[in-house]
Amino acid sequence: MPPVLTIDDVSIEYNTREGPVRAVRGASLTLERGEIVALVGESGSGKTTLGLGILRILPRNADQTSGTIRYEHRDVGEMDRHELQRIRGDQISMIFQDPIAGLNPIITVGQQVEEVITSHRTVSKVEARERSIEALNAMRLPDPLRVAKSFPGELSGGMCQRIMIAIATALDPQVLIADEPTASLDVTVQAQILYELERLRDERGTAILLITHDMGVVAQIAERVAIIYAGKVMEVDDVIPLYRQPRHPYTWALLDTLPRLDRRRGSRLRQIPGGLPDLASEEIGEHCAYLDRCPKALTQCRTDSEPELREVVGGRIRQRVACYNPVLEV
Ligand code: SF4
Known part of the structure; x- marks a missing residue:
C-alpha cells in the first residue's frame, strides 16, 4: 500500500x-x-x-x-x-x-x-x-x-x-x-x-x-523520527535505533539535552551551544548547516557542499543521515 x-x-x-x-x-x-x-x-x-x-x-x-x-x-x-x-x-x-x-x-x-x-x-x-x-x-x-x-x-x-x-x-x-x-x-x-x-x-x-x-x-x-535542522532533514530512522545510536551530531546533541538518571543531582540541563544559521544568507546550502556548532566537523565539511541524506551502516544497524562524519559509536 x-x-x-x-x-x-x-x-x-x-x-x-x-x-x-x-x-x-x-x-x-x-x-x-x-x-x-x-x-x-x-x-x-x-x-x-x-x-x-x-x-x-x-x-x-x-x-x-x-x-x-x-x-x-x-x-x-x-x-x-x-x-x-x-x-x-x-x-x-x-x-x-x-x-x-x-x-x-x-x-x-x-x-x-x-x-x-x-x-x-x-x-x-x-x-x-x-x-x-x-x-x-x-x-x-x-x-x-x-x-x-x-x-x-x-x-x-x-x-x-x-x-x-x-x-x-x-x-x-x-x-x-x-x-x-x-x-x-x-x-x-x-x-x-x-x-x-x-x-x-x-x-x-x-x-x-x-x-x-x-x-x-x-x-x-x-514509531519513526525525522530530525530537521535549518530547514533540512538531517536524520531519519525508527525511534529505537535512533535513540540507541544517534548518527548525526545534532541528533546526538538533542538527546544529550534530555534529563538523565545517571547525572549528578542538581546538575544543570544541557543546552546545545550556538544558534541556527541565518536562513536568509546566500551562503546557506554551500556547506553543512550545522558546521558552526558541530564538534565533529572535518575539513571536508568546510570545503564540500551540504551533505545529503545517505545510508550509514554501523554494526548491524542501517540509518539515513546527512553528515560527512557521523557518530559511529556512542
Ligand atoms: S557534515 Fe560535518 S559539520 Fe556537518 S554535522 Fe556532519 S561532521 Fe558536523
Missing part, C-alpha cells in the same frame, strides 16, 4: 524585505497509515512551515518553491481551491500548540464541532449535534453535553486541547498533523493528550505527523 502522505524534496521560502528566507530545504518524508512519525527540531527549524505547507495554509509571504506533496496518489499542489477545502479537516487535519487561540471564544464548543461536520457532510442539525457529542465523548471529555454548551474560556487548557483534537478528528481524517500539541500543558495533561493520539492511531488507523521540539515526547509515542 502506498504511503498516505509523501513529501518529496519540498522547499519553502518566505519572501521578506531582506530577501528570501529558505525555511524548508529539500525535505522528504513519508507517512504510512496508522503510523506516528515525529518531525523534531528547534524553534525556527522549519517544522511548522512544513506542516502548514502540507495543507497549503502557508502565510501569504511564503511559497513552496520546489518538490511535491502527495496525499495518497494526489498531488496537493495540483488541487484547486474546492478540492483543497474538501480535503482540509475531512481527510487531513491539523491541531496547533495553543488550543485556546485555536478555538473561537464567542461560540460554544458544541457549535464549533458541528460547524466542521456540516461544512463537509450533508446532515440534519440533530445529526450534527449527535455527532459532535460523539466526537467530544471519544476524546473522553467528562460530561460532553455540558462541555458542548460551554465557551472555550470556561474550560481548562487540557480540555481545550482535547476539544481541538475532537474537532480535528470529528470526520475521521486519514492524516492528523499535530503541531506541538502538548507544549503548553502540564506533564499530567501532556501524558493524557499523548494517550489520546495513540488511541487515534490504534483504533482508527490515523496517520499522525507529530511536530515537536521535545525528544522526551517522541520517545513515548512515535
Whole structure:
C-alpha cells in the first residue's frame, strides 16, 4: 500500500524585505497509515512551515518553491481551491500548540464541532449535534453535553486541547498533523493528550505527523523520527535505533539535552551551544548547516557542499543521515 502522505524534496521560502528566507530545504518524508512519525527540531527549524505547507495554509509571504506533496496518489499542489477545502479537516487535519487561540471564544464548543461536520457532510442539525457529542465523548471529555454548551474560556487548557483534537478528528481524517500539541500543558495533561493520539492511531488507523521540539515526547509515542535542522532533514530512522545510536551530531546533541538518571543531582540541563544559521544568507546550502556548532566537523565539511541524506551502516544497524562524519559509536 502506498504511503498516505509523501513529501518529496519540498522547499519553502518566505519572501521578506531582506530577501528570501529558505525555511524548508529539500525535505522528504513519508507517512504510512496508522503510523506516528515525529518531525523534531528547534524553534525556527522549519517544522511548522512544513506542516502548514502540507495543507497549503502557508502565510501569504511564503511559497513552496520546489518538490511535491502527495496525499495518497494526489498531488496537493495540483488541487484547486474546492478540492483543497474538501480535503482540509475531512481527510487531513491539523491541531496547533495553543488550543485556546485555536478555538473561537464567542461560540460554544458544541457549535464549533458541528460547524466542521456540516461544512463537509450533508446532515440534519440533530445529526450534527449527535455527532459532535460523539466526537467530544471519544476524546473522553467528562460530561460532553455540558462541555458542548460551554465557551472555550470556561474550560481548562487540557480540555481545550482535547476539544481541538475532537474537532480535528470529528470526520475521521486519514492524516492528523499535530503541531506541538502538548507544549503548553502540564506533564499530567501532556501524558493524557499523548494517550489520546495513540488511541487515534490504534483504533482508527490515523496517520499522525507529530511536530515537536521535545525528544522526551517522541520517545513515548512515535514509531519513526525525522530530525530537521535549518530547514533540512538531517536524520531519519525508527525511534529505537535512533535513540540507541544517534548518527548525526545534532541528533546526538538533542538527546544529550534530555534529563538523565545517571547525572549528578542538581546538575544543570544541557543546552546545545550556538544558534541556527541565518536562513536568509546566500551562503546557506554551500556547506553543512550545522558546521558552526558541530564538534565533529572535518575539513571536508568546510570545503564540500551540504551533505545529503545517505545510508550509514554501523554494526548491524542501517540509518539515513546527512553528515560527512557521523557518530559511529556512542
Ligand atoms: S557534515 Fe560535518 S559539520 Fe556537518 S554535522 Fe556532519 S561532521 Fe558536523
